[in-house]
Amino acid sequence: MSTRSFGQPVKRNEDRKLLTGQALFVDDVELPGMLHVAFLRSQVAHARIVGIDVSKALQRPGVIAAWTAADLGAYWRHGPLLVPPPPIPGTIFHERTQVPLAKDKVRHVGEPLVMVVAESRYIAEDALDDIDVELEALDAVVDLERALEASSARVHDDLDSNVSAHVHQSKGNYVAAAAKAHCILKRRFLYEHGISSPIETRGVVANWDARASQMTIWDTTQAPVFVRNGLAAMLGLNERNVRVVAPFVGGGFGPKIMMFYPEEVLLPWASMRLNRPLKWIEDRLEHFFATTHERGQIHDAEIAIAADGRILGVKDMFLHDGGAYDPYGLTVPINSQCTLLGPYVIANYDSTFTQVFTNLPIVTPYRGAGRQHGVFVIERLLDLAAHELGIDRAEIRRINLIPPEAFPYNNEIIYQDFAPLSYDSGNYEPVLDMALEAIGYAGFKAAQAEARAQGRYIGLGLACYVEGTGIGPYEGAKVQVQSNGKVSIATGIGTQGQGHFTVFAQIAAEQLGVAVTDIDVVTGDTDQFYWGAGTFASRGAVVAGNAVNEAAKVVRQKALKLAGELFECSEDDLVLENGKVSITGVPGQFITLGDLAGRANPMRGAVKPGTEPGLEATQYFGPPSGATANGVHAMIVEMDPRTFDLKILKYVVVHDCGTVINPMILAGQIHGGVAQGIGNAFFEKLAWDDQGQLLNASLADYLLPTSLDVPRMELSHTVTPSPLNPMGIKGAGEAGAIPVGPLFAQAIEDALDLPSRGIELLEIPLSPSRLYELTRKGERS
Amino acid sequence: MKPAPFKYIAATSLAHALALKSEHGDEAKFLAGGQSLMPTMNFRLARPTVLIDINGIDEVSGVDLSETGPTCIGAMTRYRTLERDARLAAAFPLIREALPEIAHPQIRNRGTLGGNLCHADPASEMPALAVALRARLKIQSSTQRRWIAASDFFLGALTTDLQPDEMLTTIELPPLGPRTGSCFMEIARRRGDFAIAGVAAMVTLDDDDTCIGARLVFCGVGEMPVDASDATDLFKGEAISDxxxxxxxxxxxxxxDPGGSVHASADYQRHVAGVLTERALTTAHQRARDGQ
Amino acid sequence: MDNDLHDIALTVNGAAYNGRVESRLLLSDFLRHDLKLAGTHVGCEHGVCGACTVLLDGEPVRSCLMLAVQANGHAISTIEGLASPAGDYTPLQQAMHDHHGLQCGYCTPGILMTMTAFLDEHASPSEDEVREALSGNLCRCTGYQNIVDAVMTAASRMRG
Known part of the structure; x- marks a missing residue:
C-alpha cells in the first residue's frame, strides 16, 4: 500500500496545536462569569475537627461562598471503591474511601476542609486566611511497622488496627523447595516510589447550564467516561446530561485516573448550586498532597537457590503504604506481588502482603504501579545469589529465564485484572543477549580494570523485567468516513501525551488507505464516544488500538461493498488506497472515499434493510487477559568514590512489546519512563517527618531529573507478538520506568566494589548522602 | 499560589527608592530581580505590604572594572551581565566559576547580585564569594551611607545587617594580588540547585612558590557563609604540599556547622566539604603556580 | 487592602496591549487570562519548572516570577508569536515536530522560548551546551533526548 504508515515513525498529528500554543488544556477554558475555587486544606496529618468558622471569609469582598462538609448535606458521601480486591481466597480488605470534605477527622496533610468560591483565585486564596479551624491533633501514623503495633493511633477509628488489606498468594510449595536449597538468602528491602508530578497539575472546570439541563466538566482525568457516569449518579442527572471532556492533558502517569477526587465531586455540585461556571486549578503546593502518590514498601524476602544458580523458590512478606484511604483497592501491591516473579522460572512462590493505612496522602498507581518494587526485590536477590555462588550476574539471569517453548506461561497466581497471571508470549534470552552486546558486557571487566588503574570508578548494571500490560475490561472506537474524505475516529479513552492522535490514525490508515494526516482523532470527550474505561496500565494502544482496528475493518468492508455495487464488480477486484476505491487494472475507474461516504448517506432512495447509513462503524475490544511485555536495561555509571556523585556513561534498553505501531512514539515512551525511573532511583524522595509533614513540598526540593541528569539512551527491540489481540500489540507505557532501581543499585555496587566490602544496597531511592552513610555503616560493621 | 495583596511602587531613582523605604520601613521590600522574593510571595511566606520596584533605577547597575583599584558592581547588576563580562571573569575567576552553578539561565537573566546578597540564603554561592573576595558593601539610606565588610554583613540565615531604611547599592571587590589562584566547587543534587556544600578557595604564592595568603569560604554548611580561612594558616610561609x-x-x-537537610545528612555535608576543600585548594594552588 | 491598580502598556509578540492590572497579578496570569494568550503554561509558580518561560525584551524569564505591572514598557514574546502568520514553523518548532520532542506538550512553550533565545546566541552549540541551557525547563514525559536532538537539528538547519 503506497500510503502505508503502520509500523513507521510517523510524525504526530497533535504536534501542531501544541507547538503553536493552540492546544486546549483545562486551565485554558475561559467562560463568561466564571468563578474560582480554592480549598482550605488540613495543615496537620491527623486530627479531630472541633470547629470551622467561615463567617469572616464570607465578609471578604469578592467571596461568593465558603462551604464545609456540613453544607454538603446528602451530597456528602464516601467515594466509590474503584477497583475491588481480586478474588483471592482469604483476602482481607477494609474499604475506607475518601470524602469530599473532611467531616469529623482529617487523615492526611492537605485533606480539604473548606471550599471557597470567589471572583478570582487570588481572592479565594485571601479568604483561606480568614477561616478559623480548630483541630485537636492526634498522633500521626507514618511508620509502616509502628502502624501495626497495638499501641498505634488508628487512621480509621472504627477499625481495630491500621490494616487496610492482607493478601496471601502462593504457587508450588516454598517450604519443600527451601529444604532442598543449596542456600537461602534473606534480606530486608526498602523501596520507595515517588509522585508522578506531571508538569500540568490537576484541574476541573464545571459549567451547569440550567436551561439546557446540561452539565459540562473539563477535567484533567485519564478516565472521562467513568467520571461522567459517577458524577451523573451523584448529581442526580442522566448520563446524557453530563459531558466530561478531558482535553489535552499535560501528563498524568497514573494519578490523574484516580477518582473521584474531592474537587471533581465538588465543582459540579457548586456550579449547579450557584448557576455559574467554576474553575479550580491545583497549584503545585496542593499537588504534593491533593493528588495521589505512590510510596514505599518494606519487603522481607528470601530466595532459595540451587548450587548451579537455579531459583528453587522465593518467599516474600511485605508491607505496603496505602495512605489514608484505599479507593484503588489492591492494584499497586498486587502488581508488586505478581511482577516480582519477573521473566524467571520460579516454581515455588509464597507471598504475603499487608496494606497499611497511614496518615499520608492516598496511594494509587503511578507509572509502574508497584511493579518497580517487585522487580527490585527479585533482581537484588539474584545479585546476592550470584555473588554468594560466584556466578556471573548475566548468567544467573540467563539460566533462570522462562524458555520460549514454555509460553503461554502460567504463574498460577491472580493478577490485578482478576485473571490468572499468565504470560501470553515471550522470547527472553535474545533480549538479554542484545542488551549484553549493546552495553559491551563481554569487554566490560577489562575496561573497568583499566579505568580503575586510572583512578576512575565505573560500574555496570543489568536488570530484567516483565510488565503486565493491556488489561481489560474493554475500549471502543467509532470510525467514520466523512463526505470530505477525511476520517474521524472517536474513542472514550483519555490521553496524556502518548500520541493517541497519531497511532490510532495509523491503525485506521492501514485499513482505510488514507493518509494519517487526514484522520482526526477525538479522545476523552464523552459526547463524542459514550463508552470506555481510560488510559492506564499501558493499555491504550492495546485495547483502544484494537477497537480502532476492528471498527476500521468494518468501515473498509462497507466501503468495498458499496463500491462493488457501484462498479458492479466483485469486492475482490477493488483496491482501497490513497483515499479512493479503484478497480484493479482499470486506472481511471475509481471513487473517492468521501464520495462513497456521501452515497452511503443518500438524500433519496432507500437504505436497504439490514444496512446502516454512512461509512461508519463502532467496535469494541476487550482482551481476555493482559499481554506481557519484557525487557532488559543495562547501564554503565562512573562514580566519584569520595562524593558519591554519579554520572551515567551509557544506557541501553532492549524491549519487546510485540507489534510496534510507531517506533518513534514507542521510543519516546521508553525515554520518558527511564527518566522517571532515574528520578525514582536517585533523585526523588518524599521526605516525611514523624508527624506526617512533607519536608520538601516544592519542585526546588522534590527533585525531578533535568536534562543534565537523564542520559542519552540506546534502544533496540525484538518483536514477539501477543496472541491475545489481532494486531499482536503489547503495552509499553510503563516499561521504561520499571527496572531502573535495581540497575542503579547493581551498577553502583559494581563501580565501588561494594559486595566485596560487605556492603549491599537494598533500598531505593539512593543519593550521594545515603550512599555515604551506607558505605560508612558497612565499613564499621 | 498567588501573592497576597500589596501596594506596588516603581521607584524612579535611587533617592526615590530610599525615600520610600525610609517611609515604609519593614513593611516594605525592595523588588530587585525577584527570583527569591517572588517564590516566597507566591507561597505567601513573604507578605510585604509595600513592594518598591527598583528595576527601573540605572544608578545601581553595572560593572566598573579597574585595572589597579577596586572593582565596583552595582547591586542591581544581573547575573546575566556578570556572566557575559569577559574582563570581570578574567579579573575574578571565582565569579566565572560560580555563576553557572547559580540556578538556570532564565533565573540568571533576572536575578541580581545585590538581591542575592540581601536575601542571604546560607546555601547560596554569592555570599560565600563576597566573603572570600573580601568584598566591601556600600549601604545607603536616604540620610546616610556606610561601608561594611561582607564578612560582617551576614548575620544568620536570611538575615543581614541591613536596617529597615537601607539598601545595598554597590559591591566593591579589591583586586587580587599577583600569583593568586582560585577555585570554586560545589556539590548539589542537580546542577543549579542550592549547594549541599560549596567552597571558594584562593591561594596566593610568592615568587618562590611559598604561600603568602589563602582564603577558604564555604556555602551551604552553616547559617551563613563560613570563613574557614584561618585553617590555611598551616600554609603560611610554606610550599603547599598535598x-x-x-x-x-x-x-x-x-x-x-552543617545542619543537614532533606538532601544530605550533616555528616555527608561535613565529609564532602572536606573533599571539596582538598580538591579546590589543589586546583587553586595549581592555578596560582601556573599563573592562571 | 483596596485593590492596588496600575495602568500598563506593553507589546506582546509585537502587538501593543494596554491594560489595568492589580499590582499582585503575575505576568503569567496576565498573559493567560487577561490577554487570553493561554499558550504560556504554568507549572509550579515558584520558578523551577520553566513551563511559563517567556521572552522579556528577548531574554527568557519566568513569567510566574514577574508581576504584570513590571512588564510595563517592555516587549514580551510568547509561543503564540513563534510561527509565521501563515502558520510556518520556526526551525525549532519544525525540529521539535520532526524529532518527537514533545509528548503531552505542557512544558513545550517554555522549552521553545528558552531554546529559541539560546539558538539566537549559539549557532553551533554542543550537546552539553544544549543540555545546560535546557536544564531550567522540566519535562516529565520525554527524557529530554529528543528535545536535545531537536535543538541540535534546528541549529544545524539554521546554519544552512
Missing amino acids: KAIRDVAALAQNMI
Whole structure:
C-alpha cells in the first residue's frame, strides 16, 4: 500500500496545536462569569475537627461562598471503591474511601476542609486566611511497622488496627523447595516510589447550564467516561446530561485516573448550586498532597537457590503504604506481588502482603504501579545469589529465564485484572543477549580494570523485567468516513501525551488507505464516544488500538461493498488506497472515499434493510487477559568514590512489546519512563517527618531529573507478538520506568566494589548522602 | 499560589527608592530581580505590604572594572551581565566559576547580585564569594551611607545587617594580588540547585612558590557563609604540599556547622566539604603556580 | 487592602496591549487570562519548572516570577508569536515536530522560548551546551533526548 504508515515513525498529528500554543488544556477554558475555587486544606496529618468558622471569609469582598462538609448535606458521601480486591481466597480488605470534605477527622496533610468560591483565585486564596479551624491533633501514623503495633493511633477509628488489606498468594510449595536449597538468602528491602508530578497539575472546570439541563466538566482525568457516569449518579442527572471532556492533558502517569477526587465531586455540585461556571486549578503546593502518590514498601524476602544458580523458590512478606484511604483497592501491591516473579522460572512462590493505612496522602498507581518494587526485590536477590555462588550476574539471569517453548506461561497466581497471571508470549534470552552486546558486557571487566588503574570508578548494571500490560475490561472506537474524505475516529479513552492522535490514525490508515494526516482523532470527550474505561496500565494502544482496528475493518468492508455495487464488480477486484476505491487494472475507474461516504448517506432512495447509513462503524475490544511485555536495561555509571556523585556513561534498553505501531512514539515512551525511573532511583524522595509533614513540598526540593541528569539512551527491540489481540500489540507505557532501581543499585555496587566490602544496597531511592552513610555503616560493621 | 495583596511602587531613582523605604520601613521590600522574593510571595511566606520596584533605577547597575583599584558592581547588576563580562571573569575567576552553578539561565537573566546578597540564603554561592573576595558593601539610606565588610554583613540565615531604611547599592571587590589562584566547587543534587556544600578557595604564592595568603569560604554548611580561612594558616610561609592540603581540609571540616537537610545528612555535608576543600585548594594552588 | 491598580502598556509578540492590572497579578496570569494568550503554561509558580518561560525584551524569564505591572514598557514574546502568520514553523518548532520532542506538550512553550533565545546566541552549540541551557525547563514525559536532538537539528538547519 503506497500510503502505508503502520509500523513507521510517523510524525504526530497533535504536534501542531501544541507547538503553536493552540492546544486546549483545562486551565485554558475561559467562560463568561466564571468563578474560582480554592480549598482550605488540613495543615496537620491527623486530627479531630472541633470547629470551622467561615463567617469572616464570607465578609471578604469578592467571596461568593465558603462551604464545609456540613453544607454538603446528602451530597456528602464516601467515594466509590474503584477497583475491588481480586478474588483471592482469604483476602482481607477494609474499604475506607475518601470524602469530599473532611467531616469529623482529617487523615492526611492537605485533606480539604473548606471550599471557597470567589471572583478570582487570588481572592479565594485571601479568604483561606480568614477561616478559623480548630483541630485537636492526634498522633500521626507514618511508620509502616509502628502502624501495626497495638499501641498505634488508628487512621480509621472504627477499625481495630491500621490494616487496610492482607493478601496471601502462593504457587508450588516454598517450604519443600527451601529444604532442598543449596542456600537461602534473606534480606530486608526498602523501596520507595515517588509522585508522578506531571508538569500540568490537576484541574476541573464545571459549567451547569440550567436551561439546557446540561452539565459540562473539563477535567484533567485519564478516565472521562467513568467520571461522567459517577458524577451523573451523584448529581442526580442522566448520563446524557453530563459531558466530561478531558482535553489535552499535560501528563498524568497514573494519578490523574484516580477518582473521584474531592474537587471533581465538588465543582459540579457548586456550579449547579450557584448557576455559574467554576474553575479550580491545583497549584503545585496542593499537588504534593491533593493528588495521589505512590510510596514505599518494606519487603522481607528470601530466595532459595540451587548450587548451579537455579531459583528453587522465593518467599516474600511485605508491607505496603496505602495512605489514608484505599479507593484503588489492591492494584499497586498486587502488581508488586505478581511482577516480582519477573521473566524467571520460579516454581515455588509464597507471598504475603499487608496494606497499611497511614496518615499520608492516598496511594494509587503511578507509572509502574508497584511493579518497580517487585522487580527490585527479585533482581537484588539474584545479585546476592550470584555473588554468594560466584556466578556471573548475566548468567544467573540467563539460566533462570522462562524458555520460549514454555509460553503461554502460567504463574498460577491472580493478577490485578482478576485473571490468572499468565504470560501470553515471550522470547527472553535474545533480549538479554542484545542488551549484553549493546552495553559491551563481554569487554566490560577489562575496561573497568583499566579505568580503575586510572583512578576512575565505573560500574555496570543489568536488570530484567516483565510488565503486565493491556488489561481489560474493554475500549471502543467509532470510525467514520466523512463526505470530505477525511476520517474521524472517536474513542472514550483519555490521553496524556502518548500520541493517541497519531497511532490510532495509523491503525485506521492501514485499513482505510488514507493518509494519517487526514484522520482526526477525538479522545476523552464523552459526547463524542459514550463508552470506555481510560488510559492506564499501558493499555491504550492495546485495547483502544484494537477497537480502532476492528471498527476500521468494518468501515473498509462497507466501503468495498458499496463500491462493488457501484462498479458492479466483485469486492475482490477493488483496491482501497490513497483515499479512493479503484478497480484493479482499470486506472481511471475509481471513487473517492468521501464520495462513497456521501452515497452511503443518500438524500433519496432507500437504505436497504439490514444496512446502516454512512461509512461508519463502532467496535469494541476487550482482551481476555493482559499481554506481557519484557525487557532488559543495562547501564554503565562512573562514580566519584569520595562524593558519591554519579554520572551515567551509557544506557541501553532492549524491549519487546510485540507489534510496534510507531517506533518513534514507542521510543519516546521508553525515554520518558527511564527518566522517571532515574528520578525514582536517585533523585526523588518524599521526605516525611514523624508527624506526617512533607519536608520538601516544592519542585526546588522534590527533585525531578533535568536534562543534565537523564542520559542519552540506546534502544533496540525484538518483536514477539501477543496472541491475545489481532494486531499482536503489547503495552509499553510503563516499561521504561520499571527496572531502573535495581540497575542503579547493581551498577553502583559494581563501580565501588561494594559486595566485596560487605556492603549491599537494598533500598531505593539512593543519593550521594545515603550512599555515604551506607558505605560508612558497612565499613564499621 | 498567588501573592497576597500589596501596594506596588516603581521607584524612579535611587533617592526615590530610599525615600520610600525610609517611609515604609519593614513593611516594605525592595523588588530587585525577584527570583527569591517572588517564590516566597507566591507561597505567601513573604507578605510585604509595600513592594518598591527598583528595576527601573540605572544608578545601581553595572560593572566598573579597574585595572589597579577596586572593582565596583552595582547591586542591581544581573547575573546575566556578570556572566557575559569577559574582563570581570578574567579579573575574578571565582565569579566565572560560580555563576553557572547559580540556578538556570532564565533565573540568571533576572536575578541580581545585590538581591542575592540581601536575601542571604546560607546555601547560596554569592555570599560565600563576597566573603572570600573580601568584598566591601556600600549601604545607603536616604540620610546616610556606610561601608561594611561582607564578612560582617551576614548575620544568620536570611538575615543581614541591613536596617529597615537601607539598601545595598554597590559591591566593591579589591583586586587580587599577583600569583593568586582560585577555585570554586560545589556539590548539589542537580546542577543549579542550592549547594549541599560549596567552597571558594584562593591561594596566593610568592615568587618562590611559598604561600603568602589563602582564603577558604564555604556555602551551604552553616547559617551563613563560613570563613574557614584561618585553617590555611598551616600554609603560611610554606610550599603547599598535598599533606598540608589534607590537613587544612581536616581543620576546615571542624570549623563548619552543617545542619543537614532533606538532601544530605550533616555528616555527608561535613565529609564532602572536606573533599571539596582538598580538591579546590589543589586546583587553586595549581592555578596560582601556573599563573592562571 | 483596596485593590492596588496600575495602568500598563506593553507589546506582546509585537502587538501593543494596554491594560489595568492589580499590582499582585503575575505576568503569567496576565498573559493567560487577561490577554487570553493561554499558550504560556504554568507549572509550579515558584520558578523551577520553566513551563511559563517567556521572552522579556528577548531574554527568557519566568513569567510566574514577574508581576504584570513590571512588564510595563517592555516587549514580551510568547509561543503564540513563534510561527509565521501563515502558520510556518520556526526551525525549532519544525525540529521539535520532526524529532518527537514533545509528548503531552505542557512544558513545550517554555522549552521553545528558552531554546529559541539560546539558538539566537549559539549557532553551533554542543550537546552539553544544549543540555545546560535546557536544564531550567522540566519535562516529565520525554527524557529530554529528543528535545536535545531537536535543538541540535534546528541549529544545524539554521546554519544552512
